Amino acid sequence: MKSRCFLALAALVAAQSSSGEVRVFVDGELFTNYKTIEIVADDSAAPPPVDPSPDPVDPPPDSDDDPNTPPIPDGCSTPEGLTVLEEPIPNVITTFKIRRNQAVALSFDQRHFRGGKGQIQFAENTLGPSPLKWAVVSSCPGDFTVTPGCSKEALNDRILVDFSGRHKGDSRVCTLEEGQTYWFNIRHFDMTMGRDSCPQGKACALFVRP
Incomplete structure (x- = not known):
């Protein structure tokens, strides 16, 4: 045995x-x-080799740098030397602080206005210097092209917007197309002098109210 x-x-x-x-x-x-x-001696077969885990597959890159704002349409460009801060347009009066050669671009569409029409107001703010402002509604963020009814230069003012088409041809109203996204672009700028009106080294402030 x-x-x-x-x-x-x-x-x-x-x-x-x-x-x-x-x-x-x-x-x-x-x-x-x-x-x-x-x-x-242990002559049992060695366990089969374990296949290494496959390399993780990176998700496809997101073409939109900021998922909280709409994608920028093709053909849009930012003026040289200007930094544009993009955000959705607020639902309440909101303070924005920007420095020299900076602008705010607030995205919106007809859903932000009851009945497809309304106004976007901008005003001086005591939280910082609040000099002359240049505001433009455009289909591109950071675009300050002057368009009748869609642009204003003032310390305090408003732009009337209309998606219904009932005010076409009225130079006092910015007529827009349903289903399209637009940006309310605003910066401190003096059109007469042709330069930014925010003092060097200061954070200038403004109010925006839809």
Whole structure:
């Protein structure tokens, strides 16, 4: 009868005496409680290699830098040297602070106005210098092209907007198309001098109220 011993962390030593007898020592002690000891190497097959996890696939890049604002239409460009801060138009009177050569572009569509028509007001703000302002409604953020009814230069004023089409041809009203996104662009600027009106090194402030 065979006995199979698996000895962990033990030194097994076999020595043959002059009479031909084999004696087994385990950890320096003579081991006699056996008939036959069979030392078997582990010849079982190695486990199959595990395939490494595939490299993660990067999601496709988002073409819109800011998911909170509408994508900028093709063909729009920002005037050289002007930094444009984009945000959705607020629902309540809101303070905006901008420095020299900065502008605010507030996105909106007809859903922001009951009946598809309303006004966007801008005004002086005591939280900082609030000099002359230039405001333009455009289909591009940062666009300050003068358009009848859609642009104003003032300290305090408003632009009337209409998506219904009932005021086409009225130079006092900015007529817009339903289903299109527009931007209310505003900065501190003096059209007569042709330069930014915010003092160098200052943070100028203004109010916008839809």
